[in-house]
Amino acid sequence: MDFALSEEQQLLRHSVERLFADHYAFEARKRYAQEKDGFSRALWARYAELGLLGLPFAEEHGGSGGGPVETMIVMEAIGRALALEPYFATVVLAGGLIRLGGSEALRAAIVPKIASGELILAFAHAERQSRYDLADVAATARRVGSGYMLDGAKSLVLHGDSAEKFVVSARLGGGQRDRDGIGLFLVDAADKGVSTRGYATVDGLRAAEVTFAGVRVPAEAALGTPGAAFPLIERVVDAAIAALAAEAVGAMAAMHALTVDYMKTRKQFGVTIGSFQALQHRAADMLIALEQARSMAMLATMMAAEDDVRERRAAISAAKVQIGRSGRIVGHGAIQIHGGIGMTMEASVGHYFKRVTMIDTMFGDADHHLGLLAESGGLIAA
């Protein structure tokens, strides 16, 4: 039982934190958001130089063979910096599906390009009706010749407007909400029949609605077993939730630090507002919520690659519940203690609050995961 980082992991953390300390002042972030893709391509190249984009991949493909702890380190730093780059979409989500489901040939072709920063990817999975049900896939994949033809509309595709390739889920058989019958395919954004409508998200990032109309893909573009890809999706989403939990912890920690600093400087009635017990206790409540979230993000990280699906899902759901609840306690407290200034676009605290709020809505909110966990019998056997 050990919660400390190894020496290599500490070095990784220092280099990531240095990158963001040097390049992610709040004003710089505003500029990056104005760039064409809604993030900084120049910084994306720096991520690649530092080896962050190859982190979880095999060394033979230009990666460094990192695990969930390495992902946690990067995601927590991204959360602290409110970084805009498509790390989660490219490396964690689509990259995770390729890493665990791609054929050797496909990985050899794609992973080096991810690691070098040449390729931005997105996971086109959610649909208008699917809400938090990962198995609810109406998009279809029909076998045509030796390949497939994809049809369907995907929604809320994170960084879908800058992605050069999509990993797309589509149904080969079964009912719309069946776990069986789902396939995953790597599709080029420039392919005929793919249309993308990008937009900004309320937390300052980007997403897209992506439509696939009669899109032809070869058999080699399939990830996992066509028709039986659901366990792969579930596994990668679980790891993604662990990563989001780490990002949320980074954002919450930043919000809490901003708030405590503000309490030490802002004066009213001739004294710093940090001398008021009502505010001290609220800041203490925020710290408790943050530390409980941090504990659960660590649990999620250490369980993200667990092979026992029931154990893994229980830990991940529990972590998502905690992150959602803590996010509100920390976020609401941070805005309240900042007062009017916390309501403004020019203060960073509100941007953290928005990001943490949106993390709750991704891959199942606290209430959804509480329901899943309750249905599976909870964490403590009767």
Add this chain to the structure above:
Amino acid sequence: MDLGFTPEENAFRDEVRAFMNEKLPPAIRNKMIEGRRLTKEDIVTWQRVLNAKGWAVPHWPRQWGGTDWGPVKTYLFRDELQQAPAPEPLPFGTNMLGPVLIAFGTEAQKKRFLPRIANLDDWWCQGFSEPGAGSDLASLKTSAKRANGHYIVNGQKTWTTLAQYADWIFCLVRTDAAAKKQEGISFLLIDMKTPGITVRPIQTIDGGHEVNEVFFDDVKVPAENLVGAENKGWDCAKFLLGNERTGIARVGASKARIRRLKELAALEQSGGKPLIADERFRAKITAVEVEIKALEMTELRVVAERTRSNKPDPASSILKIKGSEIQQIITELLVEVVGPYALPDQVPHDESDRWNEPPVGPDWAGPLAPQYFNYRKTSIYGGSNEIQKNIIAKAILGL
């Protein structure tokens, strides 16, 4: 980062679990599960079983009957003990006074008292709080005046837990009325049989008698019973209160209560099906399970940190706050399981075992509403949760 315990630690956990299964008397275990009160004899019997094994005071140095387990094994032991569920060794001697004597006591005091604490030959109680000194402990007034090799003690202590069974009381007394608040306080050991001591019961809202008032009227205490230097008692008190918070998360005990809660919710019918099948109720239980898991992880982080550094960790305030809140919410949910059968008053209102027999309603219902009322204490004692938040604000946040 690694969640697993070493093979040796896992073997140790198995050993503790096997010991609990074999040695914990079933009658005591059943009372723990049902939330019934333990008698003095129950507590003494069990602590002597632990002491015979060398496990009554595992956190003490070996020389005084302790072990060299270190933080992880100590954690595992406590977790298994609480999950059994077994009573904890009486904390006033083992967790409070014992470590103070080891740190501040004379050789004679250690030899005289420590072995008797471990075996519960002496039942100790804690004389800190006074009517005018609760959270503001340092404003205590009970006085001790030195004369002819003795202290003459006058004043009143209150909220003295289980003083009705006690052989001895350790007290904070004021030995210098002119000094500043914290500076005129001494730490004194007083034999409860000394003339001039009166114990008066306080009945709490659960109908039980756990706490007492203790009055001192010209009580003559030998000067050799002073611990540490005169007027330096506050150092002992601060040290003791730091120890009081270790283990206060009570994660193991809360897990055992959740098991009981689920068991009872499966027995109780609501709308023609077991209450546990009710989605809303199950979600409430699950929410607490998540809180427990998070607290368990937070406690493990504190334990892991303790293997690196032995400094008192202000994070223990987090454990106290969350631990007490979780214990309270579980007692609340147990009352919800009982539903209307929370109503009949079935528990004894005195030292006896005179329950309202045969029980009205299910035979497990009686203790649960009183336990809920009783557990409101957990956010008050050991430094109220508001005091803990003051500590967090000051010691962690620097406010």
